[in-house]
Amino acid sequence: MSVNYIPRRFTVVRDKELCINCGCCVRQCSNECHCFADDRKTVISHSADCVACHRCVDLCPTGALRIEKYVCDYRENANWTPQYQQEICRQAQTGGVLLSGMGTPKDYPVYWDKILLNASQVTNPSIDPLREPMEIRTILGRKPEKLTVEKKGKSTVEMPPQVILETPIMFSAMSFGSISLNAQKSLAMAAKELGTLFNIGEGGLHPDLQPFTDRSIVQVASGRFGVHSDYLNNSKIVEIKIGQGAKPGIGGHLPGEKVSVEVSNARMIPEGSDAISPAPHHDIYSIEDLRQLIWAIKQATNNKKPVCVKIAAVHNVAAIVSGCARAGADIVAIDGFRGGTGAAPTRIRDNVGIPIELALASADQRLRDEGTRSQISLVAAGSFRCSADIVKAIALGADACYCASAPLIAMGCHMCATCNTGKCNWGIATQRPELTKRLNPDIMYKRVVNLITAWNHEIKEIMGGMGINSVDSLRGNRLMLRGIGLSEKELEILGIKHAGE
């Protein structure tokens, strides 16, 4: 037996008094942590491959299972932490690039947690959203530089295409391939009911999602998978994916094992072949080239679709957003480095990019300084955990926010961060039919609707407290924000005052 240099992560603890040996956990675990003993009656557990996804725990009819962190101390060393040692062992074993799922788990500052919101007292009284009108409808698209009106007051300006959302929350790009069709379907159904949009990612459109195309954002990424004229023309928004917060500057790679018959149909590539998304678009080497692709898409869609450009939040994000806006993007989406992913090289995910809070604030400020902020829409992405994060993002300058991890958690995701293995026990980040069938869109879409409906209520409640009755009055309203425990520089970039000021 070869030596495994890495201790296991978790221990499955089975309460023998409660366990009825029903075998539910055996059937549920795709990592094969549970099995029947030699007597074929007693259920036992191996913990080696446990990822703490809690599928067995949540489904155990008698509550006999518990997952514990496996504690195995190394000699203390603040520099050579167990994580680095284990990663070295993994690479020594395989010679491979480390690959991880979900957003970075590293302890970088979360600025949302260092920003406090305002509320009205005495003057400009607060509003009760349960009994008074409260507007969170959001309209995305390029706005004219100025309005001209004829004598009777009717506008004579030709309005570029606009998209109306009933909430400032949209579902960010997750391709069919990275997530299951049932997961995509749940998001599509939820988007339709909520009056918002879901982004189908760069993996093409599966025919089953055809009824939802009027709620879809379709991506044109470097691989151009499944991109054709109808694909563009049936969507609500076309998004050019330049970058992703979890892996700025690099492409994607869906391994052949995940390209099932259905995935191959959507991506329009042969079954079992690798789907490689190059790092750059090979027709974009400059802002001028970006302009060319934006207008090519506009020409191919008869100027009927707003074009969004999605970029990762990186060091010169403000200048890049400004360039995108001038290149003709109607919407610019900025994805912060805490954003999730189906798979990204660990080193990129954990080290490249900047937080969305700082990127958003500096991009918004730059566009304001240049006098173009009112013309384009800004969408923020990269880890929104609750409605307060959304409110803070809007006050920092976002028109709308992209959420992905939160709706996935609503569908059962437990952040075990092993999406890249394709063994998701919750039927989300997998293409195995026996796993994907566990996710019932008719049930799961309601959980997503519930979540966003609850967030909408909370957003209205927070806005009401501020004495604001329209999300338009909250947008870029940084007077509603105060920093707590932030340096002068951080406050300067965020464009907010410190608490107490």
Next chain:
Amino acid sequence: MNIVAGVRSYSEVNEEIKTEFLSKNKVTVTDVNGQRYLGCALDVGKTLEIHGTAGNDLAFCLNGGKIMLHGHGQDAVGNTMGGGEIIIHGHTGDALGYGMRDGQIYVRDNVCCRGGIHMKEFRSMKPVLVIGSNAGSFLGEYMAGGTIILLGLGLKRGEKIFGTHCASGMHGGKIFVRGSFPRENLSPNIKAVSITAEDEKELKEYVGKYCHCFEVDFESVMNKSFVKLIPVTSRPYADLYTAN
């Protein structure tokens, strides 16, 4: 009626072309001077004839239509093309047929860098790119499917049939090269093999069409031997990662 492009903006010219196509199946546009996006998303059954130099993104997302270009093309001809036919009586710029999924492109002369980049095929969809003269660097980069035919006609002494990094990252499809080729410019993941009877049949069909389009003697083209360039593995990055 001919549409005269002159020095008018592409949006104006394209608007006129689109309006013409509402009632006609064939439209001719003359005096083209680099206007972009001509024939983008052109549907099946429509033919656009262009005289002059077509600008970037000619036939972007071509949707089964036919483009006849009497002149040279610029960058990204047939970008993300989903089907149809493009015949170019001249040469073209970079990224020809980027992400092309179906249909055929015939270029009489040469193409610049990254010709046929990321071409891919799907079931009955099979893109074909025939280049009369030679190609620049990174020909067939990331190629995942389809066929590129490089004829090397009229090469001057010392001119190579393709530039450096040919077929870098190629993991599907095939490139046929006529005559000798610079082996040192081939990417390491590529091998050159002899053509089969089936390949020859395919070659004859597309070379025949090339010769017909540009009035070239078919026999003299086929007289020289062809080799086939294919990837050593269809999964070049299968062992690149380790789960963390």
